[in-house]
Amino acid sequence: MAVKIITAAVRGIDGFMISVEIDIERGLPCFNIVGLAEASVRESKERVRAAIINSGFEFPVARIIVNLAPADVRKDGSQFDLPIAIGILTATNQIVFTDTEEFVIMGELSLFGELKGIKGVLPITIEAIKNNINSFLLPYENANECSAVKGSKAYYFNDLKQVAGYISYRDLVPYEYSENYDCIRSNLDFEDVIGQESCKRAVEVAAAGNHNILMVGAPGSGKTMIAERIPSILPELTYEESLEVTKIYSILGKLDCSNGLIKNRPFRNPHHNTTVTSIIGGGNLMPGEVSLSHNGVLFLDEVLEFKSKVLEALRQPLEEKKIRISRLSGNVEYPANFMAVFSTNPCPCGFYKSSRPCTCSDYERKRYINKLSGPIIDRIDLFTFVNPISYNEIQSKTKNENSSCIRNRVEMARKIQKERFKNYGIHCNSEMNTRLIKKYCKLSRGCSDIMATIYNKFNLSTRAYSRILKVSRTIADLEGSKNIEKKHIVESLQYRRFLNEEII
Ligand SMILES: [Zn+2]
The missing domain is CATH 1.10.8 (Helicase, Ruva Protein; domain 3)
Structure with missing residues (x-):
């Protein structure tokens, strides 16, 4: 008997639908998976066999062929375990499952039949809903992610037995999207930054027009403290922006299973030892830091400490707001529209123009700063100097303006820009x-x-x-x-x- 189960996988940032066709015939016992399955998918045979037996079902002694269609796209990952197992149980009449086309089934199985969370559930859910399938059978860990998409019905389970039980008895209420769209902001607030008025103003302007900014200042002057607080003055993510951000974290498996959508603007702060691949992406065709900071802030602290290759690689995303990755295994494109925030010391010793004497020669200083030219300096709209705080400023009793006041002004300015550019496909003055x-x-x-x-x-x-x-x-x-x-x-x-x- 042959059975068709619907599942999906991820390519780049988007999901695509896959049908798992299972045919079981009498003959010499064998179990084959065909349809451009990578090694990780072929391994699923062993897990499925053990999971079926250990969940109290029978594994058929027959000729089992599993075809993953369309057969011309490479398939990777462990999410095919559950659809294959359910397909085998259906084809051998151990469960009765007639409306298979109404459900998307995905999940990894352990040898004991337990379900394990998978990557990329969000883009898969979005794609399935586009294809008019809105019910999902998936692991408990992915329930929040799936239900973050409007219109989805997530049925979540802990093991294969529960899934089989639900298919037979239909005894569950789905977990659905709720409008409860609260943004819990982090507690980093500009209120904590003493003084630095001119720098705060520059940052406000940068945030308002989505401009890239470079902060120059001595070590300990508070550059990092200011940078970390920039997301707190950016407008809240819209539902669509939130989906875009969450998709990227979803395919990397970086979502915390307790929350569905990411509601805060990302702030990424990669270390200066980082490689081109981790900044740009490409390992296994996966996205890098430039995409993880999409719709948020990418902060390169001590930008001159980064390898020049890494800075050079930032050129494309800074200009095109997206990144194309080409490897032998294929080409993908990820969004990378971030606000770039850089910081640097003013000179090798770090104390030029600060309260401590600088020990660098003019030549050393020039050479240091010249390293910035080219890819970085050309793409910076604002420079600001972060001065060390004076004693009076520390003692000052005046209350610093908090982030929400600044955010109100930024939001107003962004609104004007949105209206201005509504016919041009851009959002901000910087573009x-x-x-x-x-x-x-x-x-x-x-x-x-x-x-x-x-x-x-x-x-x-x-x-x-x-x-x-x-x-x-x-x-x-x-x-x-x-x-x-x-x-x-x-x-x-x-x-x-x-x-x-x-x-x-
Ligand atoms: Zn110096």
Whole structure:
């Protein structure tokens, strides 16, 4: 007898549907899996056999052929154990399962028949619902993830016996999506950052226009503390953005099983020893840090300590907001739209322009900073200097502004941008191209004069020129101002002064 069970797998960031066809005939006993199954799928034979026997069922002594269709796509992973086991039980009439096409079945089995969680349940659920199948039989650990998608019905189990029991008796209520969409924010708040007003302001502007920012300052001046708090002033993730982020964590198996959707903006802080593969992705065609920080913040602390190959590799995601990975086993594309936050010491010893004397020569300092040029400096919209805190500031009793106040302003500015760019497929000022800059960054005569003076005096590149305009646009948006005014340009120029020195 032949049976068809529906399951699915993940390729890149998306799920795709697979049918598991099981045919059991009389003949010389054998158990084969065909249909471009990788070694990890073929191993499932041993688990399925043991799980069926140890769950109190009979394993047929017959000729068993399992075909995974479509046969032209590679299949990897252990999630086919459960559909194969259920298929065998159905084909041998040990359970009665007539509406097999109504369910997506997935899960790994242990030799004792226990169900184990699998990776990629979220993209699979999204794909299945697109294909009009909304009931899922899956491991307990994946229930939250599955029910995070609107319209899904998750039936979750601990072992094979329970799944077989449900199929026969239909005695469970599914776990469904609930509108309970609370965002529990982390307790990192800008309220904790003493002083640093100018740096906080630069960060606010960067967050408002999704600009990349570089913080320069001595060790211990609080660069990391500020960077970690940036997600707290970014707008809340929308449901769609939240799905995008959760998908990436789902295929890496990085989801905590207690929560379904990721509701906070990601903050990734890779170590400077990291490799190109872990930043960009590609090991096993899996996504890297640039995708894990999608819709959030990628923070490279002490950016000059990173290998130049790693910084070079950031070029594509910074520019295209996505990353393509090509390997022998295939090509995939992952989203990588993040706000880049970099930090660096001002010089090799770290104390240039701080309260402690700097022991570096001019030459050493220049050489140090020159390392930044190229891929990084070209893509930074704002530079800010983080000054060591003075004694007065520590003692000061004035209360620091908290993150939610700053976030309100950022959200307002983002709203203006969303409306402005609704027909252009972009969301923020940082993404404007030359044509849009011309259209939305019109300058009055007075402003134009200032820009002309600066342009000639500092020998600005056109790239720097357009960055000044984009940041000015964001500053004007933060104020709710329709036009870019002189004060907006003057403030924007401050953020092109690297190390508080000349404008670049
Ligand atoms: Zn120094």
